[in-house]
Amino acid sequence: MSTAIPPLDLAWLLMETPGGTTHVGAMLLFQKPPARRGLVAQVVADYRSRQPLPPFTYVPEILGTGMPHFREAPTWDPHYHVQHLSLPAGSSYDDLLRLVADLHEPMLDRNRPLWRCWIIDGVPGGRFAIYTKTHHSIIDGVSGLKRLYDGLSLSPGDTIPAPAFALPGPAPTSSAAPPALRRLADAVHGVLTQVGAVNQISWGAARKALSAALGTHVEGSLPFVAGRAPTNAPLRQARGFATLSLPLEEMHQIAHHHGATLNDVAAAVIDHGLHAYLRDTDQAYAHELIAMCPVSLRGDGDTTVGTKVSAMFVRLGHPEATMEDRLRQVAHSVATAKKELGALSPDAAMTYAVALVALAGAGASTHLDRVGHPACNLVISNVPGSNDVRYLNGATLIGIFPVSALAAAIGLNVTLSSYRGHMDFGFVANSAAISDVHALAEHTRQAYAQLKVADRV
Template sequence: MTKPIPPLDLSWLLIESPAGTTHVGAMLLFEKPAGRAPIVREIVDAYRACTPVPPFNYVPELLGRSAPHFREVTDWDPYYHVGHLALPAGASYDDLLRLVADLHEPQLDRDRPLFRCWVIDGVPDGMFAIYTKTHHSIIDGESGLRRLYAGLSTTDRRTVPPPAFALGTPEPPAHSATSLAARIADSVRGALMQVEALNQVSVGALRKVLAGALRSRLEGSLPFVAQHGPTNAPLHIGRSFATLSLPLDEMRRVGRHFGATLNDVAVSVIDAGLHAYLRETGRAVAHPFIAMCPVSMRADGDTAIGTRVSAIFPRLGDPGAGAAERIRQVADSVASCKKELGRMSSEAAMTYAVGLVALAGLGASTHLDRVARPACNLVISNVAGAKETRYLNGARLVGIYPVSALAASIGLNATLASYHDSMDFGFVGNSAALDGLPQLARCTRRAYEELREAAGLQPAAV
């Protein structure tokens, strides 16, 4: 069976290169229950006994007489797709981060189903981890995280539910047969909607160009107007990875104090942390950063296969801004971007994303982005999480840290997901320019502490 590849999903395949990979993933950290030495082996064996289901049994075919499509395959190598590793005795948490970074580096083999995962034993403090990666062409961050949570249990019973790659999706409702005239009408309607979407996007872009030519201060989303920084150094294959967890309820209280959202708080502290990290490493920049923030276009209950996202490009805070002023600048900029995106139809928003990804990929492949303005300086993504504590074979999930993609000369991705009572951050960087991401995570934590103090909140008692 074959399935046409939608334009946005196709773009993730077309722009990919060995140094600019477009797979997304996550590191799940678990606490072993006492007296359960074989728990990791049991999970590995259970996963290898499962069978991948769509879209995890898709292989892309881009060349040939037919249009680009996914082909379903029935054969898979469970030992290749489900790995079993162990850190050496005495290993540290930083050793786990380095291992995950190494596993995240290579492209997925396009002659096999587009996912891999590793169960990693020997993590300090009696823990183990699962790192999984999947190509962005078959899944987006929100739907991917939903699947990871769905592959876990809400009780601490000794059970191993089917993993994300073996979870079926609900069958679409059956449609009665339609006449040829009705199918032609649907095709014409779809074409007209795409034309209208392109019109909305092009008119908005023209306004930005004219405003820039007149030296007006640009507002709303600002793709391709960012100034170069260390995060835009040419991508190399190497990756750096770091994690951070912050208290979720406290972050919400900080946001309410400033009339800002939880997402504004996260973006603000990442922004401040990045400026501090670059100052500490002797590479301070004198301009605000521009971030790309993906926006999910999924309605509640939408389980469609593939990626359904658009994006906004807010200007972040001034380099020297204090904590209170920075979050106000960020909140205003994000609100302006969301208002602009809200004026687009859903089709226009999706078309906007396709066009931007294509342009960014073209700039990277031709190296024009080294002399022209990059699409943005960094990616900051916030994906919905889960409130309930989750378990796997009796082991409690401690944290879930996204490990996202780097492509198109954007060398830093900070993706966060809420879980239970914390907000978990995963930082992925181009190690050729940003090899000290644990230091960036520490700077981001200090930036949060400064923002919390500016909100008049005291740290929680230990």
Template sequence: MPSPIVVCGENIFVTVRILERPARMSVNVCPMGGTPMSKPIPPLDLSWLLIESPAGTTHVGAMLLFKKPAGRAPIVREIVEAYRACKPAPPFNYVPELLGRGAPHFREVTSWDPYYHVGHLALPARASYDDLLRLVADLHEPQLDRDRPLFRCWVIDGVSDGMFAIYTKTHHSIIDGESGLKLLYAGLSTSDRRTVPTPAFALGAPAPTPHPPMPLAGRIVDSIRGAITQVEAVNQVSFGALRKVFAGLVGSHLEGSLPFAAQHAPTNEPLKIGRRFATLSLPLEEMREVGRHFGATLNDVAATVVDAGLHNYLREADRAFAHPFIAMCPVSLRADDDTAIGTRVSAMFARLGEPGASVSERIRQVVDSVATCKKELGRLSNEAAMTYAVGLVALAGLGASTHLDRIAHPACNLVISNVAGGKETRYLNSARLLGIYPVSALAASIGLNVTLASYHDNMDFGFVANAAAIDDLPQLARCAREAYEELKEAAGTQSARSKRASS
């Protein structure tokens, strides 16, 4: 066994063990053979590559937390060896080609470095859970190497209380949060047997259904139809934007989705390379019950507690924000059976609660605002909604690259996103999955991203922040939990009053 190598990141010393033994477990080896293919990069996926910078990386990831079974010392090493024996499948073997001949495209590669793409780390003895969060933040900071496949993962041993973690990151240009999470779940087992299923990066997305060659006339008709659809989409988005501009000029109260209407908040400090990461888990059924008391969805409850927690955190730090936050909320456009490679999302920009609102008032304000945004987005076709997202990402990227976002209104103050999770308990090599915490991207001077995913009985929150703007992110997560407790108490009080009134 080679000697451990001690590596110092910005936040924490970690011990890296490089496993050089050949894999001895029975696993599905997924060869990358065949003729390399190329695939055009769709506009929204291309925008994630174009707006990226060292301080504004556009990869998305997740931290999976597992509980080791008793008496299974080699469990982590077995997982690492099994993962290194599997090779990436599309889109995890894509390398972007943005310059040169032809339109920007992804090129499939036929070789990879398993020791680079699957790392094995161990926290020092007596390391805390906060040390794990700091390590994940350090791993999340750097850009992915565009000369290699656009993903990396690390299996992290030595987590407190007999746990280990897997942190993985993938570029947003090849996968969105929802499809990425589905693949992560598919790479886990529903039984606690001693097996290592094929990991997400080797499963890849299903190949598209082949279609018979289309006659020239049919291809021309399809091209014309596609062009007309795009023109209609641009018209839909443009007319809606012009209506809002006119309403703002005449002093009308703006409602619905409000991109580039936010006031500068502490979360809009210029992005630096440093990142912070924190987690929070709340009981799923209890959140639903709280929401029912206020006529609110799970997403409304989550947005309310994040909103209230952020205001409280900033007040405690003597940085109170005197305006409502505007949150960008990504909206998946995927059908349940849509497994296509790439990104299929749009977004709405919701005004959250007033700074001085109580939690009861705040959740009602959030419910009303989100409902108006949903109604507005629902009037757009899927093509228009995608065009809307492409335009906003491009504008936000332009503002960040030219520093106009420092004097103009930012696109929003924070991102709050919910990706579909799983209900069944999952396992990996007999270790039970305890939680799955999204680790999302920061870009375009938007320095706080809160993404949540449901798993089993909990809603798991992953907080990612610009370290230059929010240094103590675990404290912000604690403020959000306290806001949830207040909201739960308010829902209980309201329920008791309703029962007395009806008796």
């Protein structure tokens, strides 16, 4: 059985390089209950006994006969896809983060199902972690994180629910039309909607490109207008990974005080922290950074396979702005870009994403991204989380930190998600551009502290 690869998902496969990998992942951190020896080994054994279900059985066929498609692998290797590791005695939390960064570096094997999972024991403080990565062509951040939560229990009992890779997908929609007629109708509908979408976005894109070339200050969503920042150094395989947690309700209060959103606060402190880090490492960047902010196009309850996202390209704050001014600048830019994206139909928004990913991938593969404008300077993404406490075999989930993709000369991705009253940030960096991502996370924490003091929260 085979499944056609949609355009955006195909783009994630085509643009991937050893230095610019397009898998996404997460690190789940658990607190063990007392006196539960063998808890982690039980999880490993249970996971290895489960049978993966689509799309976690998919192997891509791109260069063979016919159109690009996924075929289902007839078998899987439980010991390859579910691995059991343990940190040496005396290891620190930073050692865990370095291990996750190392595991995140290599591409997924295209001849096997496009996912892997590591269960890591020996985390200090009586904890263990699960790091998992899946190719962006079969899952996006929203649906991927939902699956991870669905693979955990709402009860502290000794239950081990089916993990994300063994959860059933949505039932296929039925149709009475004959297959050939349905394919023809889908093809005609696809052509018409793509043409309409291109017409909807092309004039605005051309106007912005011309204005930017003439040096005019442009607002709205701004792809391929960014200057070349230190974060746009050529991608190498080496990755850095750091985490940060901030109080969610406090962030909401700050956002409300400034007439901003939670995402505005997150983007502003990341922006302030990055400028501070660059100054501290003698790489000061004298211009406003532009961040790509993915926007989910999934409706409530949509768990279909593949990627359903578009994106805004948001101008961030002035390099020397105070935290309060920076938040106001970011909030204005986000609101303007959001209004522009909201005016697009869903088809146009999806076409916009496909075109941008294709352009960024072409620039990376031809190295034109090293001489022209990069798509943006960094990625900032917020993936919906959960307020409910989750458990696995009696262990409590205490944090879930996204570990996202780097591609197309964009060397920093900060993805965040809320859980149990805190916002968990995952910083993934191209080590050739940001040698100490832990220092960047600390600068971001200090930026939040400055904003908190200014608001007297």
